[in-house]
Amino acid sequence: MASSETEQERIKEGLAEVFTTSSTFYNPVQQFNRDTTVTVINGYIKNQKGSKIRVLEALAASGLRSIRFAKEIPGISEIVCNDFSTEAVECIKKNIELNGVQDIVKPNCEDAMLLMQKCKKRELQFDIVDLDPYGCAGPFLDGAVQCIKNGGLLAVTCTDLAILCGNAFESCHAKYGSVSLKSKACHELALRIVLRSIESAANRYGRYIEPLISISVDFYVRIFVKVHYGMQQAKKSVCKLSMIYQCSGCSSLHFQPMATPKTEHTFAFARGPPVGETCTFCLHKFHLGGPIWSDRIHNLDFINQLLVDLADLKNLGTKERIQGIFTVIKEELQDVPLYYVLDSLASTIRCSAPSQNAFRSAILNAGYKVSYSHAEKNSVKTNAPMSLLWDIFRSWVKKNPISDRHLTDGSVVKEILSKEPQTTIEFDFHDQAIPDSKKKGLLRWQKNPQPEWGPKTRAKKTNETQAEKRERNQGKRKKRKLEQS
Ligand SMILES: [Zn+2]
Structure with missing residues (x-):
């Protein structure tokens, strides 16, 4: 019609x-x-x-x-x-x-x-x-x-x-x-x-x-x-895919490849798992995801x-925006899947977040690489092991102490902070801490320019607007939970 x-x-x-x-x-x-x-x-x-x-x-x-x-x-x-x-x-x-x-x-x-x-x-x-x-x-x-x-x-x-x-x-x-x-x-x-x-x-x-x-x-x-x-x-x-173990306490990530190459045309079973039954940092269990393209x-x-x-x-x-995003993509560490988010790591430790510059400098000063991901403004993509990232926070908290009330027995914060850092952490500014895309002031992560910014719903016959739909759906999950309890 x-x-x-x-x-x-x-x-x-x-x-x-x-x-x-x-x-x-x-x-x-x-x-x-x-x-x-x-x-x-x-x-x-x-x-x-x-x-x-x-x-x-x-x-x-x-x-x-x-x-x-x-x-x-x-x-x-x-x-x-x-x-x-x-x-x-x-x-x-x-x-x-x-x-x-x-x-x-x-x-x-x-x-x-x-x-x-x-x-x-x-x-x-x-x-x-x-x-x-x-x-x-x-x-x-x-x-x-x-x-x-x-x-x-x-x-x-x-x-x-x-x-x-x-x-x-x-x-x-x-x-x-x-x-x-x-x-x-x-x-x-x-x-x-x-x-x-x-x-x-x-x-x-x-x-x-x-x-x-x-x-x-x-x-x-x-x-x-x-x-x-x-x-x-x-x-x-099969060698380009991995399962992911994500700690349910401190969110540390570990990758389990599905297989490894043996020679040019032969393959070996993967050895694993890459983690124990519980997380070495916080003693919590892991969630399993994947497989992903790694x-x-x-x-x-x-x-x-x-x-x-x-x-x-x-x-x-x-x-x-294309120039900004493509440039950030170009700067990403190409061989490191996924990333951490700085604010979120800090909130795990219940401390104030160090600045991106300080945190990235600490990683670089320890001899590792770091980049942003175009997918997340506050991301930290690094080849440094998780143990180093927690060492950075342990050193950070020594200078910026947290409230004792967070240090309850069995808590993630207490488990991580009760260990001494194994690496000497230097927060002195490192000249690679700020990538070119930032120095040049490129449009890297655009703020949503208008309300209703997002994917539109499938073409449909009703005249309901997105705002009306949101209102109609509000509290649905809560309601469902109440019904189930
Ligand atoms: Zn953990």
Whole structure:
């Protein structure tokens, strides 16, 4: 059913101008997602020298994304702009005409999963597949990894961060095949769970992924990977995955790889576990999460190229933010999965938090590396062992004593602070404590610019606003608890 004129809204983004309807609404929050995608696809195509590029946007809604690709990225020969809803496809057709991109963007009305399955023959495969669903991309991964050419680019959004970040870990396992944890590092954990899920889908077809850039912002994750053929490499996947032990008392993290490489083509069972029955720092038990992708999640050469290319991309409304986030990503320690959050470590010890500069200097002065993570403003990503981090706090508390009332028997604080530091901690300022992205004042972690900032809910028939929904849902969990008790 075609929507009436009154329902429509005409919006501009990048070089595109599109009509949207109640079912193909425009979400300004996702402009960063679309701008980033234009940047990444542009960089990817530049490396494909002269080949014909075919793109599939599997869940296209208004078609805004496809139209932007057609108008802003040189070198694309065809974009299949697909949506299951006939209303959406009517909207797409109108928008294609409005923007004059009929020669490149082809509207298509089909179940995305069927369409991708139909395109798994090599001659029908796409160079680039973009999945931008409402919520979980899980159901689409199996088709996506099959309908991509060797070395093709897969872009995946997931907006169900609550599940990926440890609320209902059992749902996360059902949807993605991994147990999530309530962890301060949950935003990077989400990236690594989705990466494992894509890799697992690819491995079933003798394929494997190569992550290019993995981004966690504004309540969604956006992941760009190349998908290659190679049974040998697919077997190596087992060495790129780990289980996580997170202490239920002090939140220290420990990784258990699923296997280790023995020779170039053989593998050894993993030795473990990496922890005892209880935590050596606080004597609490561990929570088990995973498996997660514990290999690299970005390709630095590619990101460096994108940062250079950014100068030439004139139509990106969120360019400043892209530059900021890509630069922080470039500065991340690439071989250290996850991170701690400084305030949260301090609150475990019930002390005032040292400044980031002091804490990072102490790590660097002890001979270890440290970086931020783009996924969390107050993050500490380091190759230093947890014992060193607690030593830093033990030394910090000697200078900044805490109240005795926190030192109750059996408490995490008392267990950790009752031991003397094993390392001499120097808080003197270290010149690498402040990364370039901060010195240059780049836009690194943007504050939410407006209320209702977040993923919009699935297109629906009711007229309920987000605020009304929030009100309706308020107290639900509490109520449920009361009913159960
Ligand atoms: Zn502990």
